[in-house]
Amino acid sequence: MSEPKKKIRIGDLLIQNGVITEExxxxxxxxxxxxxxxxxxTLIDLGYVDEDSLLNLLSRQLEIPFVQLKHYQFNQELIKKLPEALARRFRAIVLDEQQGSLLIGMADPMDLMALDEISQKVQQPTRHAVVRESELLSTLDMVYRRTDEISNLAEELDSELSDDAFDLAELTATGDDSDAPVVKxxxxIFEDGVMARASDIHIEPDENVVRIRLRIDGVLQEQEMKETRINAAxxxxxKLMSGLNISEKRVPQDGRFNIxxxxxxxxxxxxxxxxxxxxSVVMRLL
Known part of the structure; x- marks a missing residue:
């Protein structure tokens, strides 16, 4: 079972502890x-209480940890136990798992409806921690990556390429091609890189796979796609976006573009x- 939920009104709690007045x-x-x-x-926005004081008070009152996410080491498999839509809706994230119990970080650990829905979704016992909302929102952008979407789009692009070539005329068309699989x-890939705060994106072909690598905090995180034909597309x-020579494939080229x-x-x-x-391509995001 999940840990007992303590019903408490935040306003009463702050008054009892002399943090704010009735007025x-x-x-x-x-x-x-x-x-x-x-x-x-609202109390924070009005300047009646600072965020850290409020979160520390909640931590003591509810007897749960106050976790700072800035330098937290996340487990991507654990994070996936809570769908992104629910994580954003309830301002929550899976932090840890011990003896089958999940530690859920929440900006508002007194939201009983959120606690119930999260427990039902993960179908595991849950424990809770309080986290800064500002840190949580930026963390959600970083940890909920677009790897599944990228894999699906790679398959879609691969299915549209012929056995031995892709349609150069179609790819170089000047019309609206925002729906073309290669563009999507x-x-x-770029949205994933920006959300993950990557400094570089590498696209590297190999014999049997194409590797998409993001450099995040100095570490390359890799995703492999078996659709090797997509690399050329x-x-x-x-190259077209960078104004490079698309017919030259034997020498290195450098370019730039803005998106x-x-x-x-x-x-x-x-x-x-x-x-x-x-x-292969290496892109530095500035």
Whole structure:
């Protein structure tokens, strides 16, 4: 079973501990009705309490840990136990598993509805920790990667390529090709890189696979795709975007282009390198 849930009102808790006054609570409640935000965040926004003081108080009162996510080492398999939609909806993330019990970090560990739905979804006993909402939101962008989407798009692109070549005219068309599989695949790769805060993206062909590698905090994280034919299509599209010579495949080339990802402007520095199995690409995201 999950750990016992303690019903408690955050406003009463803060008043009992002398953190805020009755008048401040009434003001915050009025503001909360207008904004629709949670009371705790409303109190923080009004300057009546700082976030760390509030979270430490919740940690002591609920007898749960206060976990700082900034330098936390996440387990990708554990994270997947809670679907991204629920993680974002309830501001929650799976942190650890011990003896079959999951430790769930939450921005609001007093949200009983969220606790119940999470427990039903993971179908395991759960324990809870409190985390900073700001850290949690940025962490969710980083840990919920687009690897499955990238794999599916790679398969879609591979199925559209002929046995021995891809349609150069189609890929170089100047019309609206935002739905072309190669474009959607590149978009997902870039979005994945930006969400994971990657400094570099590598696309490397091998005999039996194409490797997509993201450099995150100095460490290369790799995804392999068995659709080796997609490499040429990706390199061609990137060369076109960079204004490089698409007919030259035997010498390295350098270029750059600018893209918008998640409403951010990203300057991409690109280098190609001929290899035994095709051209590899390294892109620096600035």
């Amino acid at each position: 401040q609570l009434m003001t915050a409640l009025g503001e909360q009705k207008k904004s629709g935000r949670k009371l705790g965040q 695949l590149l978009q997902s 990706l390199v061609l599209r990137l 918008r990802v998640k409403n951010r402007s990203i300057d991409v520095r690109l280098s190609t390198m001929p290899t035994q199995y095709g051209e």
